[in-house]
Amino acid sequence: MSTPVVTVYYGSLINPTTLTTYEATANCLIAVNAQGNIDWIVHDVKDSSVQETLLQKGLLDTDVAIVELREGQFIMPGFVDTHTHAPQVPNLGTGYQSELLDWLEKFTFPLESKFQDVGFAKEVYPSIVKKFIASGTTTCCYYGTLHLESNKVLADIVHSSGQRALIGKCNMDRHCPPYYIESSPNSSISNTQAFISYVRSLPPGPSNEPLIYPVLTPRFAISCSNELLSSLKSLAHSDTQLHIQTHIAENLKEVQFTKELYPDVEHYAGVYDSYGLLRTNTILAHAVWLEEKEIDLVKQRKAGISHCPTSNFNLRSGVAPIGKYLDRGLKVGLGTDASGGFSPSMLVTMRNASIASTVVALQNNPINTPADGRKFINRQLPLATLLYLATKGGAEVCVLDKQIGSLEPGKSFDALIVDVHTSDSSTATKNSNPALWSIPDTSPISSLSPQPVLEGMLEKFIFCGDDRNISAVYVQGKLIGGTSYYT
Ligand SMILES: O=c1[nH]c(=O)c2nc[nH]c2[nH]1
Numbered sequence: 259m260s261t262p263v264v265t266v267y268y269g270s271l272i273n274p275t276t277l278t279t280y281e282a283t284a285n286c287l288i289a290v291n292a293q294g295n296i297d298w299i300v301h302d303v304k305d306s307s308v309q310e311t312l313l314q315k316g317l318l319d320t321d322v323a324i325v326e327l328r329e330g331q332f333i334m335p336g337f338v339d340t341h342t343h344a345p346q347v348p349n350l351g352t353g354y355q356s357e358l359l360d361w362l363e364k365f366t367f368p369l370e371s372k373f374q375d376v377g378f379a380k381e382v383y384p385s386i387v388k389k390f391i392a393s394g395t396t397t398c399c400y401y402g403t404l405h406l407e408s409n410k411v412l413a414d415i416v417h418s419s420g421q422r423a424l425i426g427k428c429n430m431d432r433h434c435p436p437y438y439i440e441s442s443p444n445s446s447i448s449n450t451q452a453f454i455s456y457v458r459s460l461p462p463g464p465s466n467e468p469l470i471y472p473v474l475t476p477r478f479a480i481s482c483s484n485e486l487l488s489s490l491k492s493l494a495h496s497d498t499q500l501h502i503q504t505h506i507a508e509n510l511k512e513v514q515f516t517k518e519l520y521p522d523v524e525h526y527a528g529v530y531d532s533y534g535l536l537r538t539n540t541i542l543a544h545a546v547w548l549e550e551k552e553i554d555l556v557k558q559r560k561a562g563i564s565h566c567p568t569s570n571f572n573l574r575s576g577v578a579p580i581g582k583y584l585d586r587g588l589k590v591g592l593g594t595d596a597s598g599g600f601s602p603s604m605l606v607t608m609r610n611a612s613i614a615s616t617v618v619a620l621q622n623n624p625i626n627t628p629a630d631g632r633k634f635i636n637r638q639l640p641l642a643t644l645l646y647l648a649t650k651g652g653a654e655v656c657v658l659d660k661q662i663g664s665l666e667p668g669k670s671f672d673a674l675i676v677d678v679h680t681s682d683s684s685t686a687t688k689n690s691n692p693a694l695w696s697i698p699d700t701s702p703i704s705s706l707s708p709q710p711v712l713e714g715m716l717e718k719f720i721f722c723g724d725d726r727n728i729s730a731v732y733v734q735g736k737l738i739g740g741t742s743y744y745t
């Protein structure tokens with residue numbers, strides 16, 4: 259018997275379409291080829307018509323492996339975490355009595371400095387990467403530490419796990435403690451170049467495209483000397499494909515200190531811009547306190563914002579005006595920002611993004627859509643928007659939206675099978691999440707058409723779900739995690 263050339267998934271599909279819409283359709287067929295790309299999707303195929311549809315697509319039984327979803331399951335695109343710190347995961351839930359600059363000194367730098375020891379990196383990174391995958395994150399933008407060798411370990415582990423990722427070696431040569439600082443701009447740059455080459459030398463994924471990209475990672479303006487930023491400018495200029503990630507305007511004391519360090523520059527975003535670091539593949543984490551002119555500049559440069567609401571709450575940094583950014587047409591994704599954020603889960607981040615938008619709305623007397631057509635200003639973000647930010651929006655921020663972020667023909671199959679155990683609690687396994695068992699049994703929408711039921715499932719998943727409801731995690735068509743991966 260020949261090996262199947264196509265895997266066809268059959269079941270319900272939830273897929274982001276725009277910032278305010280998503281499709282939720284039952285009985286979809288999704289064909290994924292051997293390279294892990296989606297060949298085609300057909301909606302609303304009755305059980306009795308599956309074989310006929312496959313034949314119409316030119317597929318014989320022997321060509322196809324069918325994965326049929328159970329009741330209570332749906333497929334959706336994997337999450338894109340646009341900002342997190344892999345080495346800070348051991349500190350989750352630690353230090354939230356402090357604000358950013360003190361928190362860095364007291365908790366974060368001491369932990370990150372431990373990665374000087376490559377043995378420590380080898381010990382802790384495997385379970386950290388596993389945690390992100392189990393949470394449904396198919397693409398993750400990781401900050402590493404300043405250490406070249408430990409960052410290579412992180413890249414190796416992510417690579418062998420099969421996760422798609424951007425990974426950056428942190429640049430920091432000033433305003434850091436003596437035990438955790440780079441010795442010179444030159445050594446920072448040469449280690450950065452070595453890391454970029456290393457990541458680019460890793461074997462590609464099933465489609466022959468890389469799964470892991472290096473990302474230039476100046477920690478933030480405060481921790482980079484002018485000389486270092488100038489060298490990063492040259493590096494970025496000579497390599498326009500290279501992604502860039504950094505922090506911006508997270509905390510008011512940080513903003514104030516940055517302005518003192520750069521008295522001649524108009525604002526924080528202007529500092530990065532003056533070093534050529536604001537461009538279409540730049541990811542700006544936090545952006546809580548951007549001034550109007552900065553918003554215009556970020557928009558003009560087509561840079562993306564990583565909204566990190568959990569961290570912004572924990573460190574009392576502030577509440578980012580995401581509705582305003584969306585109305586202004588900025589690219590926005592979500593970031594877990596471990597360990598400022600206390601969870602590696604994008605579901606938790608979506609919940610906090612919802613709460614953050616509600617806080618903005620309550621503080622500003624929510625109004626109906628203003629006459630000028632702004633949709634998001636001072637409004638609680640709708641479910642569709644939360645879904646979009648966690649998937650397609652993140653993909654846009656990473657400039658990977660041609661490939662990932664939604665499930666469409668030609669894109670990679672980076673997807674989750676979510677299991678909310680809708681049928682009845684007797685089918686619930688030891689891995690399942692009791693918070694979700696009751697969906698159709700008690701839900702008033704259970705007797706309606708599949709769309710509202712699916713909508714209810716999505717909402718429950720976002721607000722009550724966790725790793726136990728993520729049955730499969732696929733990247734480029736390959737199963738890399740989820741509860742079914744371990745059984
Ligand atoms: O949330 C944050 N976490 C960090 O590690 C960091 N470094 C600079 N600015 C930062 N913000």
Ligand SMILES: [Zn+2]
Nearest residue numbers: 343505543595
């Ligand atoms: Zn961060």
